[in-house]
Amino acid sequence: MSLNSVWYITKETGRNLVYNTWMTLASVSTVAISMFVLSFFLVLTVNMNHLTTVLQNQVEMRVFINTNVPRSKEMALLNEADKWPGVRKIQFFTKQQAAESLKREFPDQRDLLTLIAKSNPLFDGFNVYTKNPAEIPALAVRFQHQKVVHNVVYEGQVVRRLSRLSIIMKWVGWVVELLLGLATLFIIINTIRLAVFARRREVAVMKLVGATDWFIRWPFILEGLVLGLVGAGIADVVVAQGYHWLVAAAAGALPFWPMAPYSQVMGKTVDFTLGGGLLVGGLASMVALRRFLRV
Structure with missing residues (x-):
């Protein structure tokens, strides 16, 4: 042109x-x-x-560790799980920290606070955050297969929705x-x-x-x-x-x-x-x- x-x-x-x-x-x-x-x-x-x-990023999975497990084994599982595919972040908490968290969340529950003060029945554990919430069920099964793990809790229905x-x-x-x-x-x-x-x-x-x-x-x-x-x-x-x-x-x-x-x-x-x-x-x-x- x-x-x-x-x-x-x-x-x-x-x-x-x-x-x-x-x-x-x-x-x-x-x-x-x-x-x-x-x-x-x-x-x-x-x-x-x-x-x-x-x-989705706020959805977390809580992994509770059996009582009387040495801290070294807890940290060993923490370091191992941090490298698993799908894990974005993992945080360790003690049962004392879990008790303090409950006190802040439920300040009016006197029976609960009394029970925690007399004999803390909680567990050490991990807060696990994933890259994709759809990966939580598979990771939960993997954690449940670990001998030191007592229980795994997550909102499966929320994750799916x-x-x-x-x-x-x-x-x-x-x-x-x-x-x-x-x-x-x-x-x-x-x-x-x-x-x-x-x-x-x-x-x-x-x-x-x-x-x-x-x-x-x-x-x-x-x-x-x-x-x-x-x-x-x-x-x-x-x-x-x-x-x-x-x-x-x-x-x-x-x-x-x-x-x-x-x-x-x-x-x-x-x-x-x-x-x-x-x-x-x-x-x-x-x-x-x-x-x-x-x-």
Whole structure:
């Protein structure tokens, strides 16, 4: 493609955007609103996955050691288990530390506190944290096969539900984003088709004087790319300001709720919306123009 052609295509793109102000505003608004809706569900999906990950990381397994086991054997098992596949972190606690923890958690249970004070019936043990909660049942069986282990306790039902929730949320997020992406594409195709329809005579004349299909397409494709980019940029600004406010509000109202980091959410949102805006804008222009090139 020659420099004259590039200059013509660029000039035509700018002219179309400027002289068709209302169509430009309508297209940009459509892209911005569509990308904002997509971003909303993306932010929701990222936060749900983040919440699931945080809750999964807090799920622990407790391994209790038999009484009268030498501390050296307890530490030997600790060091060995720390190298097992799936173990993210393992912490040792004594029965005295377990008793102090119970006192803090149940300060009003006088009978329990009296029993602990007279004769501590608790055990030394380990708090075991895994890389994936789904690995807890297999690790529990492995610990139970150790001779020095008295018992293994973990919330199996919680583990299974959290793992299932994580998988479901990922699939739901993808399905929702796919459906909204198709709806966005359909809306933008029809919006740009209106803009092309307003210039259908111009396209027909260019075809009759010998212009190639691609020479006619490029100004419209670039126009679609610009519209997609600008619309996505507007949506990103709105989402960035809105999520910044939401994080600040949640920190004050719900300090215990683990919101996904701002950088993580906006990094994924910007990549998704800018890429999606360019793809949808360019593709919509090509699809909308196809019928008018048949002269």
